[in-house]
Amino acid sequence: MTRHHRSETTRSLISSAATLAFTGCILIGSPLRAQKFEPNYDEALVPKYELPPIVDAATAEEHDFNAAWGKRRKELLRLFGEQMYGSQPTTSFQVSCQKIESGKSAGGKALRQQFRQTISTDSGEHSIDLLVFTPQDASGPVPCFLGLNFYGNHTVAPDQEIEITQSWCRNSEDKGVKDNRATEAGRGTSSSRWPVELIVDAGFGVATVYCGDIDPDRHDEFQDGVHALFPEHRPSQEHPDRWGTISAWAWGLSRALDCIQQEVAEVDGNRVVVVGHSRLGKTALWTGATDTRFAAAISNDSGCGGAALSRRAIGETVGRINTVFPHWFCPNFKQYNENENALPIDQHQLVALLAPRPVYVASASEDLWADPRGEFLSAKLGSSIYVQLGTMGLALEEFPQPDTASVGRVSYHLRKGKHDINAWDWGHYIEFMKQL
Ligand code: GCU
Numbered sequence: 001m002t003r004h005h006r007s008e009t010t011r012s013l014i015s016s017a018a019t020l021a022f023t024g025c026i027l028i029g030s031p032l033r034a035q036k037f038e039p040n041y042d043e044a045l046v047p048k049y050e051l052p053p054i055v056d057a058a059t060a061e062e063h064d065f066n067a068a069w070g071k072r073r074k075e076l077l078r079l080f081g082e083q084m085y086g087s088q089p090t091t092s093f094q095v096s097c098q099k100i101e102s103g104k105s106a107g108g109k110a111l112r113q114q115f116r117q118t119i120s121t122d123s124g125e126h127s128i129d130l131l132v133f134t135p136q137d138a139s140g141p142v143p144c145f146l147g148l149n150f151y152g153n154h155t156v157a158p159d160q161e162i163e164i165t166q167s168w169c170r171n172s173e174d175k176g177v178k179d180n181r182a183t184e185a186g187r188g189t190s191s192s193r194w195p196v197e198l199i200v201d202a203g204f205g206v207a208t209v210y211c212g213d214i215d216p217d218r219h220d221e222f223q224d225g226v227h228a229l230f231p232e233h234r235p236s237q238e239h240p241d242r243w244g245t246i247s248a249w250a251w252g253l254s255r256a257l258d259c260i261q262q263e264v265a266e267v268d269g270n271r272v273v274v275v276g277h278s279r280l281g282k283t284a285l286w287t288g289a290t291d292t293r294f295a296a297a298i299s300n301d302s303g304c305g306g307a308a309l310s311r312r313a314i315g316e317t318v319g320r321i322n323t324v325f326p327h328w329f330c331p332n333f334k335q336y337n338e339n340e341n342a343l344p345i346d347q348h349q350l351v352a353l354l355a356p357r358p359v360y361v362a363s364a365s366e367d368l369w370a371d372p373r374g375e376f377l378s379a380k381l382g383s384s385i386y387v388q389l390g391t392m393g394l395a396l397e398e399f400p401q402p403d404t405a406s407v408g409r410v411s412y413h414l415r416k417g418k419h420d421i422n423a424w425d426w427g428h429y430i431e432f433m434k435q436l
Contacts, residue, residue: 040314041368049311049341054352054385065388069355076353077289079345084305085286086243086330088251089233093121097130097259104136105159110200111136111266114153114163117259121229128213129153129163130256133196134205134266143271143295143436144205145429146256148249148280149194151175151186152210157196158188168216168224193277195423202430205267207260211280214252215245219327226252240331246305247330249280250287257293271295271436273358275429277421278370279328282306289353295436296358298429300421303370305329307361307378309347311340315371318343347374351382351410356391360411360432365402367419373399376412383410407431 040046055072062068081087097117105112110133117128131153134142149156152165155175164184169177176185199206211217215225222234226248235242243251253274261269273296276284281302288297299307304316305328319337322329336343351359361379363372376399383393386409394410405413405428413428 039316039320039369043314043373046312046314047341051309051311051346051348051381052344054349054382055388060388069385069389073353076345076349080286080289080350080353081247082241082330082332083336083344084329084333085247085250086235086332087241088243088247088290089230091121091230091233093119093229095119095255095258097263099263100129100163101161103161105133105157105161106197106200109136110134110196112159112161113264113266114161115259115263117255119226119229119255123229123231126226126229128209128252128255129165130207130209130259131156131162132205132207132260132264132267133157133200134264135200135203138203138266141266141268142203142205143273143433144207144260144267145199145275145298145433146207146209146253146260146272146294147275147277148211148214148253148283149190149208150211150280151177151190152182152212153208154182155186155188155190156194156208157191160187162187165210165213167210167212168218169212170217192423193421195426198423198426199430202433204430204433207256207264207267207272209252209256211249211252211283215248217245217279217327219325222327235331237331242330244329244333245327246279246283246286247290249283250290253283253287254291254293257291261293269293273298273429273433273436275300277301278303278306278419279325282328285350285354285359288357288359289350292357294357296360296432297354298360298362298432299375300362300425301364301367301370301419302361302375303367305347306370306375307347307351307363308371308374309377310336310343311346312371312374312377313340314374315369346378348378348381351378352385355382355385356389356409358409358411358432358435360407360413360429362411362413362415362425362428364415364417364419366417370419372414376400376414379410379412386410405431409435 101114154162275298277300281299387393396406402416
């Protein structure tokens with residue numbers, strides 16, 4: 001069998017598997033395995049795998065399917081928490097949210113508001129800044145995107161009034177970060193990723209928090225950020241199922257939603273959509289899964305640990321991500337390095353945890369590290385639960401050509417180009433938002 005022939009066969013197996021999604025599906029690939037941590041980009045070398053079912057056949061037949069799904073959903077959420085992202089603390093905390101600044105932005109089209117949230121526990125206090133843009137001329141509360149940013153709120157718009165974060169940042173000349181401190185030079189340097197004008201022109205709001213304000217993106221044995229507020233809940237050898245950084249970021253997004261719901265009258269707190277790119281796209285899915293107050297979730301180029309199926313082990317793998325970013329997931333997840341078939345879960349089930357709320361998975365055609373095809377398969381397989389719940393699944397049947405978007409209750413697009421989030425992506429997210 002030629003390589004071309006083999007991959008076509010694999011492809012048709014995958015698409016028939018997609019229609020049979022709720023029983024576990026067996027996909028055939030080569031038994032060969034890429035060498036340790038050497039990325040594989042060859043479809044023909046995707047290992048043999050069997051995906052865990054979203055619901056088993058007996059559950060699918062249950063008379064009261066909604067109730068049966070509710071039970072199964074809880075079980076899946078527990079497994080993702082214990083085995084992958086890590087559980088969030090359940091002990092009490094206090095939170096206050098104060099407006100610290102407001103004014104006009106985006107050439108007068110947007111109202112800019114900044115809030116400082118202070119979270120306190122017996123172990124200390126921690127502050128997180130939230131930046132919100134809403135249309136200046138809105139006649140009532142608007143639906144709003146909420147997402148984390150990589151280098152500070154001041155990077156999302158060339159706006160002199162935005163507070164510069166005091167938190168640790170990864171050094172970057174392009175983003176104006178020196179000695180791990182953000183500077184004036186960073187203003188607006190990520191604005192191509194945050195098209196505020198496009199969003200407010202469409203009648204929506206957009207809010208953001210710097211991920212490092214919640215938990216700096218570095219491995220420090222979970223000492224800093226919000227981990228410091230809950231020292232009794234740190235991951236350890238005895239407790240390998242506790243929150244890593246992605247789970248901490250998700251928890252922080254839930255706090256930002258608290259603040260929006262309580263203090264931001266211009267936003268409709270029941271129509272806040274969590275969005276994120278890359279590591280922050282992994283976070284968006286986990287946030288939407290853990291906090292059902294979010295009306296929908298959008299994951300842009302989220303890859304391994306996000307929308308991409310772990311078992312395909314193509315591009316970035318579980319072993320590789322756990323080695324390079326040992327703090328993102330909980331310690332339990334490391335058991336699955338080079339051992340994805342032992343995972344009790346896979347990422348199509350994470351997409352399913354959003355159901356029946358709208359969910360959007362997006363990929364970029366040249367972003368092979370994030371495995372676009374694996375991201376599509378998760379969306380397609382995960383969408384089966386939407387159909388079973390009586391709503392619409394993903395309309396696309398096959399992995400599409402670049403620059404194809406299918407926007408609906410379960411959405412997917414493949415943008416032509418590199419790993420990034422840009423106005424083309426946002427244009428489709430705006431369309432998606434209109435169903436809320
Ligand atoms: C790295 C990492 C990815 C991640 C990406 C990002 O490439 O391997 O998992 O998604 O960084 O967040 O930009």
